[in-house]
Amino acid sequence: MTSLSPHPDRLLPADPATRDIARSLYESVREAPILSPHGHVDAGLLVDDRPFGDPAALLITPDHYVLRLLHASGVPLEQLGVVPRDGRGGVADGREIWRALATHWDVFLGTPVRYWFETELHDVFGLTEQPSPANADEQYDHLAEALASEAMRPRALFERFRIEVLATTDDPASDLRAHAALRDDPAFAGRVLPTFRADSYFDPARPEWRDSLARLAEVSGIDTTTHAGLLEALRARREHFVRHGATASDTGVPDAGSEPLERADAERIHAAALRGPVSGADAAAYRHTMLFESAAMAADDGLVMQLHPGILRNHHRPTLERFGPDTGHDLPLTGSTYTEPLRPILERFGTHPRFRLVLFTVDETAFTREIAPLAGFYPSVYAGAPWWFIDTPAAIRRYREAVTDSVGFTKTSGFIDDTRAFCSIPARHDMSRRVDAGYLASLVVTHQLSEEDAHRTARDLVDRIPRQTFRL
Amino acid sequence: MTSLSPHPDRLLPADPATRDIARSLYESVREAPILSPHGHVDAGLLVDDRPFGDPAALLITPDHYVLRLLHASGVPLEQLGVVPRDGRGGVADGREIWRALATHWDVFLGTPVRYWFETELHDVFGLTEQPSPANADEQYDHLAEALASEAMRPRALFERFRIEVLATTDDPASDLRAHAALRDDPAFAGRVLPTFRADSYFDPARPEWRDSLARLAEVSGIDTTTHAGLLEALRARREHFVRHGATASDTGVPDAGSEPLERADAERIHAAALRGPVSGADAAAYRHTMLFESAAMAADDGLVMQLHPGILRNHHRPTLERFGPDTGHDLPLTGSTYTEPLRPILERFGTHPRFRLVLFTVDETAFTREIAPLAGFYPSVYAGAPWWFIDTPAAIRRYREAVTDSVGFTKTSGFIDDTRAFCSIPARHDMSRRVDAGYLASLVVTHQLSEEDAHRTARDLVDRIPRQTFRL
Amino acid sequence: MTSLSPHPDRLLPADPATRDIARSLYESVREAPILSPHGHVDAGLLVDDRPFGDPAALLITPDHYVLRLLHASGVPLEQLGVVPRDGRGGVADGREIWRALATHWDVFLGTPVRYWFETELHDVFGLTEQPSPANADEQYDHLAEALASEAMRPRALFERFRIEVLATTDDPASDLRAHAALRDDPAFAGRVLPTFRADSYFDPARPEWRDSLARLAEVSGIDTTTHAGLLEALRARREHFVRHGATASDTGVPDAGSEPLERADAERIHAAALRGPVSGADAAAYRHTMLFESAAMAADDGLVMQLHPGILRNHHRPTLERFGPDTGHDLPLTGSTYTEPLRPILERFGTHPRFRLVLFTVDETAFTREIAPLAGFYPSVYAGAPWWFIDTPAAIRRYREAVTDSVGFTKTSGFIDDTRAFCSIPARHDMSRRVDAGYLASLVVTHQLSEEDAHRTARDLVDRIPRQTFRL
Incomplete structure (x- = not known):
């Protein structure tokens, strides 16, 4: 048998002087409440508390x-x-x-x-x-x-984990009953916030598009057989989410193209897609319009827009056919990019005071080349933490080394755990706190940051920064 | 109040043994004169000395x-x-x-x-x-x-900063009066060299292209209404620059394409562009021709060709319209590349004894994948230091780790400060000297380089290498 | 004179605690036999032993x-x-x-x-x-x-270098006489294995394609004037290679496209290419088909498929014309990618129990974005070690930091020396062992890996892992 005993200094830098500083930074945030502004835990779990x-x-x-x-x-x-x-x-x-x-x-x-x-x-x-x-x-x-x-039990763990805010991810058609129940339950002190995830309504080439629209129409009482109707229904559902505490939306798209169609063209494609298949080009143009319109809504209602382009879903068809989606073969696409495709959104809303856009990537090369430069000019843009394939100690360190040069700490998102594995949440946030402590310590020991500023920043990274970025 | 007192060991590695070596390397170059072969300070400032x-x-x-x-x-x-x-x-x-x-x-x-x-x-x-x-x-x-x-005063600072060479960036139409005045002034000992920057003449789709050509014609006395005339005028202005001490040209292009058109096609596009708008494809083909012809001129007159592709100018139109260009939203383009687009130039001039090409990038992935491999074969090609978004301690370190494997130190450019902020020049060069000292020390302490060779290299990096690369 | 005396601790980490662990890890594998599953030494050298x-x-x-x-x-x-x-x-x-x-x-x-x-x-x-x-x-x-x-003499060095397995790279038309001679020589104890390298038969646009086919027909006794015939001949030669000890094939292609043509279209292009030039699109489609068919053969006969896309051969035409190919100007192509182009192969054979695919790259960005994610889902896919321009201490370290997150150690290839410089083989493997020891030590000292697991992994990396990956 080999013992399992996580070392108290794990992930802290090897150099003794750096480690001492890192340990002190880590200690100061080790027990800070968890803000989890992006994840996939089911809110019902906490309602049922089974x-x-x-x-x-x-x-x-x-x-x-x-x-x-x-x-x-x-x-x-x-x-x-x-x-x-x-x-x-x-x-x-x-x-x-x-x-x-x-x-x-x-x-x-x-x-x-x-x-x-x-x-x-x-x-x-x-x-x-x-x-x-x-x-x-x-x-x-x-x-x-x-x-x-x-x-x-879920609630006991929620408390033991010191979770203060837990954002879930929800379909626009969701009634958010679980969120309402938790909010109204005097016995439950945490904040469980829905996140508006509408991308299944973006792509008229997806087989489930029509059914999604029908469901949305039913829930919202708004006719979604037109593009304008779909937008109106989504807008109404965003209000519903806001009333249930949402502060953010989440969007996954193959590419970040955001050039809007003329309204008549969007209507034409919408109508055609309800009748039958549309071309790939039409579907992409429609998707780009929907992304632009989402940004417009975000500038209106202030929901923070999270965007993560560049994943190819269901790479292995035989596994999809046998087991369905979300079975481990969604894979990063090459060549996903931000600077040019997001230009229509940023030209229009980039300096809008209510608009906020958090950019995530699975392509680390985008950090220095695109995401940090964009977040380093546009007041609305924030550099999202490493996500999915790269939410790891080594990649988080590389992220800090990549984006701090251009945007410091205040234009970053704070850690997101992006998990549906409820019990892994504390371990993940703990990992991030350790890595950030190590990074800050490396700046201190090379005299790029004072120890006092490092302490302040360590605390900000788990508190003020995610709170401000996600408007919690 | 928090004190501001830059630490003497700042940016040097944390590990004590490595730091000792780095400190000694840094000390040996700390006060070395500054060679600044690429920047944007106005030469007139030193003439006026106000x-x-x-x-x-x-x-x-x-x-x-x-x-x-x-x-x-x-x-x-x-x-x-x-x-x-x-x-x-x-x-x-x-x-x-x-x-x-x-x-x-x-x-x-x-x-x-x-x-x-x-x-x-x-x-x-x-x-x-x-x-x-x-x-x-x-x-x-x-x-x-x-x-x-x-x-x-500017001259007092120039001396205090120990600047030996300061290259400026100048339009081909510039009379270089300030440079001449400084050269002829017995009271001024520094070398202030012009750099030939002609890319505003490359792109016939740019609104200012026609005016630029007219101004160039006036200054050079050469008719620029033909492509051949434009080339002749540029050649004449390069001679003018050489006579005023220039050793290099600088070129910023959206992409590094360099396939030359047949002369007749270039003339056709040139004539059309004088009459009205040309297609994007024609404009790009013309630009590529101009890049190729610039290389041809460089092989003739020996001006070191600096090239930095991949910046999208004026990303945010509302800011451009309100404040004009150069207001912080020039952003890196994705997918800029070197190996294939530069092939026409390198096939023709890559082994030419007078031709020299320094490649800069804002996409760090190009260092190991393209720039170092090109500089590692072609005698004419040099790996330029990190530039613009990546002229930072972390990125300079990554650059060394990326290119040294393929090209060592002798095929690199030495640091460039690329700044219009005159008073920041010493701090920037100091930063680079510290980071290079740290990198060299890391090679010494891992026994990849002897301490003696490290000392020699540290000195070469601030002296012999930029001097040779830029033919100073 | 400057002394040449490689330091016993070279390449080991600078931090004293980390170095101690690294030294101990390195010592435990320093003298382990060399498994070289990918290289370019001529087998005849060991037969002749001159x-x-x-x-x-x-x-x-x-x-x-x-x-x-x-x-x-x-x-x-x-x-x-x-x-x-x-x-x-x-x-x-x-x-x-x-x-x-x-x-x-x-x-x-x-x-x-x-x-x-x-x-x-x-x-x-x-x-x-x-x-x-x-x-x-x-x-x-x-x-x-x-x-x-x-x-x-070659054999004495082979023994002194402690080489246990040396894989060569061979044309399908090769009779493999040298390999047979070595196998049958009771005085020679090493294993020298051929590797099946067929990509010169993939591209009908290459000038030597027709001659290659003719030679293959002669050697195999199978008519290669049809696509089906070519496939049959290659299949037969693979069997010949397997009989001579081959466990792997090797393939270099400009891109990893693998969409197979309908058989009739492949035959049409094959026939056309025998008559004269074919279009670039046809040639590419034919190449992609050949890659797919190679995977099909690999799933049948179990030869491990090694793939390295993304090299542009003979960048400098004047050097090619004067000195021929392989003269130092094969250069990495930008934009080489894996996830999408390999989809046809992986949909068909990705979970096939005999199929195995080792992916190499010269674009380091592919490690976290594509290669590790693919190897992290598909049982058949392995993340190949850094190769060619990046087989260096710094890049090997970056590779480990990039792929370990997604695939640990067991889905990696182990070091490949890829060399034709026989006498450099021990130095290269030694370099890799030192860098891996340093990497493992860094995980130990940051408490991400126990010292015991690190020792086991260090040994696996030079023994069990390459043996299993390459079916040695």
Whole structure:
């Protein structure tokens, strides 16, 4: 057996003088409340406050970071609890899934997934041994037992994790009943805020577009069979979100093109798409218009616009067909860009006092070349933290080294955990605090920042900066 | 009040053994004369040698690094002294501008602008407190008083800064009177060299192209209504520049395409552009021809060709319309590339003994992928130092780590400050010397370079290498 | 004279605590046998086992890393032993070539070429002084004498270098006689494996395509005048390679496009290309089909598919015309990409149990954006080590920092030396072992990896990982 005991100095710089400073910076923010302005936890979980149940269904199956590398190491998805669409072929039970993880534990060596997971298993669940085939059953029983306890209910964890704000991601058609229930519940002190995610309404070439529009019409009571109607319905739903505490929208698009069509052209494509397939060019032009219109709405209602272009969804069709979307093969596209495609939005709203745009990327080269230069001129633009494939200690460090030169700290977003794995939230924020402490310490020890300023900045990064950026 | 006292070891590596070596390397070049082969200071300033006047007009308004981040933090340009084209709306006076800087001093935390600025305020002006709203008026008065003194006249500073060579950037139509005056002035010992910057003559789609040609015709006495005439006039002006001490040209282009047109096609586009608008394709083809012809002239007259593709000018049209160009929103373009577009030039002149091409980039990915490989084969090609958005400690370090592998030190350009902020020149060169000392020390301490070779290289980097690269 | 004595701690991290751990990790693999699964040494050399002869012809002329930077520093290729195609113009003799290197020894300061070369000259040849004009003749004589000794014969060195597996790169038409001879020679204990490199058969626009097909037909006895015939012949030659110990193929293509044509279209282009020139679009479509078919064959016969897109061959036509190909001006192309172009192959074979694809790049940005994400989902995909322009200490470190986040260590390839410079093999592998030891130590000292796991991983990286990845 190998012990599992996350070191108190983990991720802090190796150089003793730098580490001392970093440790002190980290200590000052270690217990600060968590602001999580971008994530994918289900708000209903906190309304119901039911025990989580099976450990694998909580820790492994929904976390695509864990799933991906196990799949890449030869473990089929069904052995990790992913249910085939046609229901054919057995699906592993929780214990088998845990065994699969334990058997392949070594493939995570050196990765941040191992890092989070160790912290989570130790801090949240009290495990003290590395998973291995030998202890798999015992650990699984331990986890299952722990999860049955009162102390492991979602609300208890929410409090124990010191989460102050948790933003979810929600469809415009959502009634946000769970958010309302939490807000109105005197027994629940946290803030759980919806985030308006409308991109499934952007692309008329997507098979589900028509159904989405119909659902939106039903919910909003606004006819969405015209482009103008769709915009009106979305605007109405944004108001609904604002009334439920939303401070931000989120948008994922293949590219950041934002040149708006003439209204008549948009209507023509809208009508055609309701009748049948439209060309790729028409669909793209319509998408770009929708992005522009979203910015216009954001300048109106003040919802912070989060944008992350450049992901190709469902790269492996056989896996899509067998298991459905969100099964680990959404992959970064090359050549995603910001400066030129966002020009229509920024020419129009770039200096608008209510407009705010947080730019995320999975292409690290964009940080110095595009995102920092844009955030370094436009008052509305903020450099979003590393996201998805690059939300890791090494990449967060590179991000700071890349963007601080152009925009310092105040035009950055603060850390976002972007997770649906509720129990990993503290470990992720802790990781970010450690890495930022290390970065700030490196500036102090090379006399680029005073120790006092570093302390102030460390606190700002977990408090004032995300609060201001996301208007929390 | 927080003290302003740049640390003697700033920017040197944290590891004690490495720092010791770095300190010794830095000490050996700290006081070496400054060779500044690429910048934007006005030569007339040194001819007139008048007091600089208002501190804000010297230190803030003309420095787009400072301006940008203040604007990005919500300070309107007119509050920073930028004059609207139509003269409408008040413009802040110097004291107000200084207050705006002092109020937002924190947004520069961790940035190299803060680093330069602190060094400059301390070393050149003797300030000992960080700017703050509380001391803004006092500091402003101190600066204004200092600037009125004899010791702060341009020539006195030139000498105090130990500038040996200062290259300016000049339009081909310039008479270079200031350069001649300085050269002929027995009381002035420095070398102030013009640099031939002709790209405004490259693009027939630019609104000012026709006027530029007319002015060039007038100055040169050569008819520029034909393409051949334009080339002849430029060739004549290059001779004029050479006679005034120029050793280099500078060229900024959207892309590095260099495929020359047949002469007849170039003439056809030239004639058409004089009559009215030409297509984007024709304009690009003409631009590429002009770049090729510039290389041909460089191979003839030996002016070192500096090239920096990939900037999109005037990204924010409303700011352009209100304030004019050069107001902080020239932004890096994605996808700028060198290897393929420069092939026509390199096939023809790449091994020519007089031809020399220094390649700059704002896209750091080009260093290992294109610039170093090109400089690592072609005798004529040199890897230019990080420029503009990336002339920062972190990026200079990454540049060294990227290009040294392929080209060592001798095929690099040496530092360029690229500044119009005269008083920031020493701080910028000092920064570069510190970062290079740190990089060399890291090679010594990992036994990739002997201490003796490191010392020799540190000296070469501020002396022999820029001297040879730019034929000073 | 300056001494040449590679330091025992070279390339290990500067921080004392990290260095101690790194040293211990390095020591544990320092003498491990060399597995070289990708290289360009001629197998015949080991069959003949003749003395190498002239030092320059062994150490300088064939090593394009050395050649390139000397050429970039102004030494013409003919002075480095490269023979002009027309035989005109004198070619330097070995002694003159050595003098040229000694005279320009300084241009290699700080480069990994200097690092390898110093190690090689010291460890293999016993030189104790840095090359210089003063000692050039003496060193040349020393080298020439050493090379004449028994101990310096290829087989003796093979043993002394502790090479266990050496993969060569071979044309499908090769009879692999040398490989068979070595396998059947009881006096030779090493494994020298052929690698199937068929890309010269992919591109019907290449001038040599028709001749290659004719030669292949002759060797295989299969008619290659049809596309189907070509595929059949290649399949047969792959079997021939497998019988001679091959475990892998290698493929270099301008882009990684892999969309297969309908069979009839492929036949049409094949037939047209035999008759005369085909369009660029047809040639590209045919190439993409060939890449797809290679993957299909790999899924059948289990040869590990190595792929390295993105090199533009023979950038400088005058050098090509005068000296032929492989003379130092093959250069990285911008914009090479993996995720989209490889989709047809990965949709079809990405989860196939026999298919394995090792992706190499010269564009470091692809590591986090494409290669690691692909290797992090597809069981068949492995992240290849830095190659060619980036097989350097700094880039290997960046590679580890880039890919470990997504794929840990088990989905990487292990080091490949990719060299035709036989005597540089140990120095290159030693470099890689040192850099990996340093990287692992940095994870240990920041408590991201236990010391025990680091030791295990260090050993795996030189043994189990390349063995499994390349099915050795």
